[in-house]
Amino acid sequence: MKHTFSYFTSSKLAVFDGKKAIRGGIPFVFPQFGPWNFGPQHGFGRVVRWTLERAPERLPSGDVEAVFSLMDNEITRSMWNYPFRITYRLILREKELHFHIGVYNPSKDMTFSFNLLLHTYLKVPDVRRCQITGLHGCTFIDKTRDGAIYQEGRDAVTINEWTDRVYQHTPQEHIITNVVSGRKMRLQKYNFPDTVVWNPWMEKARECQDFGDDEYPNMVCVEAGHVSTPVILLPGTAFEASQILQVSVQFGHRLPIHSQRFFSIVLGYTAGVLAFKMPPSCGGLCGPQNNCGNQRELARAKNQKKNAGQPKQRDDGLTHEQRKQRDADIMRQKQLKKEQAAQHAIKS
Numbered sequence: 001m002k003h004t005f006s007y008f009t010s011s012k013l014a015v016f017d018g019k020k021a022i023r024g025g026i027p028f029v030f031p032q033f034g035p036w037n038f039g040p041q042h043g044f045g046r047v048v049r050w051t052l053e054r055a056p057e058r059l060p061s062g063d064v065e066a067v068f069s070l071m072d073n074e075i076t077r078s079m080w081n082y083p084f085r086i087t088y089r090l091i092l093r094e095k096e097l098h099f100h101i102g103v104y105n106p107s108k109d110m111t112f113s114f115n116l117l118l119h120t121y122l123k124v125p126d127v128r129r130c131q132i133t134g135l136h137g138c139t140f141i142d143k144t145r146d147g148a149i150y151q152e153g154r155d156a157v158t159i160n161e162w163t164d165r166v167y168q169h170t171p172q173e174h175i176i177t178n179v180v181s182g183r184k185m186r187l188q189k190y191n192f193p194d195t196v197v198w199n200p201w202m203e204k205a206r207e208c209q210d211f212g213d214d215e216y217p218n219m220v221c222v223e224a225g226h227v228s229t230p231v232i233l234l235p236g237t238a239f240e241a242s243q244i245l246q247v248s249v250q251f252g253h254r255l256p257i258h259s260q261r262f263f264s265i266v267l268g269y270t271a272g273v274l275a276f277k278m279p280p281s282c283g284g285l286c287g288p289q290n291n292c293g294n295q296r297e298l299a300r301a302k303n304q305k306k307n308a309g310q311p312k313q314r315d316d317g318l319t320h321e322q323r324k325q326r327d328a329d330i331m332r333q334k335q336l337k338k339e340q341a342a343q344h345a346i347k348s
């Protein structure tokens, strides 16, 4: 199981107490990036309780999908007095993990502004050997130098010291080399104009209580965000942004294990900050302390109970292929209905 967490890292000292963000995975930064006068650093999105709208489910396409949501409540209102609705849709493909975010302003008359960022902690064998492409020519705010602004001159950025930079107007794609076992990670982003690159290095790592002194060489945060300028959301409108992480094999290496297994665990882990607070019925996105049932088994048992005593459906006249086609159509229809209902619930 150990290698199934390969692409993302979490500190040995990470605290899973629901009060503080987990030091690892992909914390959801909203509505503030950085220190905040009204609440915790990086906002409340990475510490509050989210709702699991749709437990991980295999779609007819073979993808696995899970949907979370967050809306304003007493806690969020105490820091940020706006109504909002967020849907966070995660899709797992064979070698990809997709993150789709929608932020909706249901108010009739109030505009609000916010930052949004996915704080991805990549696990790497040695950060000094990683290269990050796609930053050449971009201006960046250097937080290690009192926010001075510079322009990146390197084609591939490497990290050899404390690094905390907000690159602005970055392209839609970055490649990060030498992540686990020499693989490459492709990060694609939409509606995220900034890319933050962070490694605390030795001294800053020592200052973090939930970060081991020796852990900095094995991580790098490459964070897609909308942070150097805020998103301004007018009443009744929505903002959407996405990220896709895709692994590929670097020359001379082979993917030893079906990577869907990596990502399926990662999916749970990515959402760890949300999922570990979910009730036991959360359908597999829970952290290890929760006792999730196997959803397929549960569904089968439920159907058996429902159909008990009813005459068995006959497939008269249908070939095996036709039956498969019919079942796929039914699944698709059901999926469509669920999606429409979810969309409707979010809008209303």
Ligand SMILES: O=P(O)(O)OC[C@H]1O[C@H](O)[C@H](O)[C@@H](O)[C@@H]1O
Binding pocket: 021, 041, 042, 143, 164, 165, 196, 197, 198, 221, 223
């Ligand atoms: O310690 P945290 O609140 O999780 O923040 C960790 C880091 O997040 C971002 O990368 C910021 O640019 C850094 O300034 C910050 O130190």
